[in-house]
Amino acid sequence: MSAGTSSAFERLHPDIQRLLWRWEWRELNDAQERAVAPILAGEQDVVIAAPTGGGKTEAAYLPLLTRILNASEPGLRALYVAPLKALINDQHRRLEAMTEALEVPVHKWHGDVPSARKRKVTQTPSGVLLITPESLEAIFVNHGTRVAQLFAGLSHVVIDELHSFFGTERGRQLQSLLHRVELAAGRRVPRVGLSATLGDATLAATFLRPGQALGVEIIEGGAATHELRLQVRGYRHRAPRLSKAELRELDEHGREAVLEDAVDGDVLDIADHMYGALRGKDNLVFANRRAEVELFADLLRRTSERQRVPNEFWAHHGSLSRELREDAERALKELGVATAVCTSTLEMGIDIGTVHSVAQVGCPPSVAAMRQRLGRSGRRGDPSILRIYVQEAEITERSAPADRLRPELVQAVAMVRLMVRDRFCEAPRTGALHLSTMVQQLLSLIAQHGGVRAAAAFRALCVEGPFEAVDQADFMLFLRGLGAAELIEQDSTGLLLHGRVGERVVNHYSFYAAFRSPEEYRLVCRGRTLGSLPIDSPLYEGAYVVFGGRRWKVESVDQERRVIHLLPSSAGRPPKFGGGSGALVDDEVRREMLRVLTDGSVNRFVDPTGLDLLEEARAEFSQLGLTGNDILRDGSDATIICWVGDRALDTMAVQLKAEGIDAARHGIAVWVAKTSPEDLTAVARTLAARGPADAVELARGVENKAVEKYDEFVPHELLCRDYAGRALDVVGAWGVWKRLAASTAS
DSSP: OOTTTOTTGGGSOHHHHHHHHHTTOOOOOHHHHHHHHHHHHTSSOEEEEOOTTSOHHHHHHHHHHHHHHHOSSOSEEEEEEOSOHHHHHHHHHHHHHHHTTTTOOEEEESTTSOHHHHHHHHHSOOEEEEEOHHHHHHHHHHSGGGHHHHTTTOOEEEESSGGGGTTSHHHHHHHHHHHHHHHHHTSOOOEEEEESOOSOHHHHHHHHSTTOGGGOEEEEOOOOOSOEEEEEEEEEOOOOSSOHHHHHHHHHTTOOOOHHHHSOHHHHHHHHHHHHHHTTSOEEEEESSHHHHHHHHHHHHHHHHHHTSOOOEEEEOTTSOHHHHHHHHHHHHHTSSOEEEESGGGTSOOOOOOBOEEEEESSOSOHHHHHHHHTTBOOTTOOEEEEEEEEEOOOOTTSOTGGGGOHHHHHHHHHHHHHHHHOOOOOOOOOOOOHHHHHHHHHHHHHHHTSEEHHHHHIIIIISSSOTTOOHHHHHHHHHHHHHTTSEEEOTTSEEEEOHHHHHHHHSGGGGOSSOOOOOEEEEETTEEEEEEOOOSOOOTTOEEEETTEEEEEEEEETTTTEEEEEEOOOSOOOSOSOSSSSOOOHHHHHHHHHHHHSOOOOTTBOHHHHHHHHHHHHHHHHTTOTTOOEEEETTEEEEEOOOOHHHHHHHHHHHHHTTOOEEEETTEEEETTOOHHHHHHHHHHHHHHOSOOHHHHHTTOSOOOOSTTGGGSOHHHHHHHHHHHHOOHHHHHHHHHHHHHSOOO
16 A cells, blocks of 8 residues: 555545555555545534445544644643443454554443542543443543643544434434533534444434535445355244143252253254354354243254364343453454354454354344344355254244234245345434433433523524424423432523432432333233233233233233233133234335235245245235235134234334224234224224324324333323323324225225
């Protein structure tokens, strides 16, 4: 590489040029070339999107470090924000290797960093600071008087894994924090967003600089050109070797069953294939639930023991200690023959070295997540390899109509087609007011300044900040609600201060996080606890929940204690596949599922068993009469299968409840109790004639609206609006009602 072949290279600081020569870099890639000019200019926001391993970090930091080296005054120059502590630790190691010779200090700040190191940063700001959103929040709360000094010389803010913040409470918190950084600095600070997974780069620009997306320069690195190998593998359910009665008998005699005798046979088949395909290489295996992570890691470890070979399989998820997670990361990075079975914890860009392949147990949570996970393999010119393992139950006379369509397998095939053929990624959900996070940000503002006036808070949060959908009247209602809950109080001069409850909330260690860790509801029937389950669909008295292979009717919901009181229900046949990952499925995924079932194409990336299962699903689709008809008779009940996303399906279920009809969304379908297709078609005509429903009015009938961390303090009317915006799709539901109204019941 030379100045003659790269105009960007010659603009870098001479010390950086010498460093790149020492590293034997032959050239800057396209994204790195294009990023130098706008970042060096220091006036424009930039989004850099490139595949994993595409040099995004260097694209941002080569010009940023040039600006730092050219600066005449000391001070903190670059703020790097990342979603994970592990990612910060990893980037700290990478940047130190780059900056050690440049004599640019690089600091990290998160919960595991000693207080003395943090104190040094606040007292003598310098170089680059790597931090999580939560720790940045802590700086505002605990070091409010030093914030202006800390950020006075800031040149740029870098946000890594930008896509991970889209449409979330944490993302809205980050937007608010970035605005407050600029308020503290007294000027606009350019932002650089880094991401490997973007469906529409303009969405990233909108997130990075709300209201000014047109001024954001978008740099998209070339798509990966290496070979892609992927396979969807289907597995028919096989019962465990020992029956439940045999397992009970062993337990009664004080004997413990061997794990392999107690788990389903198809689980063993998957574990056996994984062992043969993955051993001797380094891989990531993603599972949608922590219990599956532990199960497969244990089965693979036990196989290694039986084969009398060293174990190469490690578990990695958020409930494990930091030491155990780091052991798995170290094995991947250093041993070269290690496989981590994980949840989404290793989905993002933690440096674990070259990964040979990726496996996914069950349908991925989303196309975006699948693309991100696939991006962990195929570096250094090797092919990207993805295997998806899907289990399907045998179809019997008792199978629910939706299960006859092999929905998990069909969804996996649809997601692969959308990713490969269309380069599709789900757009972030919009419409939520994010009031829970606005509670946190108001309390944080008060802590930062020792009190704040209502007008100043409204301007900082809503007029100029990211909560622009909240107008002045709503903000006053919001303040009155927080006052009634004793989160805030007003002194005689009009200054907003922490109230009795607010003091307790802000002083709790968990305050800095805007999100609540996913909580499960405890399921109780007549005083007996059945278990626990994460609930992502609307709850109300009379709703139905599928658990333990049967359907239960909701008697009441104790939102404060997260308890659902259930009654046994004999209604209907519960589906087996309820969505799997807990993520809400997008409309386009469901439309592609319909195309998978109807276009007759041969999907060569599906294994022979999967193809057999897919052909069975297509035959069932035809036999059920789903061509031109979305309502099925299911005994005395009815099932709607209409190929729209989960938000629209949830909205339909809530609308039916408002009409006095028991209904619930399960997976791809809305199940309707004790209603004939003819009667349901008549209801559809009524709902279609009314036009789109009032989403806020529907939300009033939902019990579990308070799902975000501080929702319990939000006034009920505002909470209804927030829930309606984030969880309901009245226009999509109306489209289905119109289609059903025009069809003939069968």
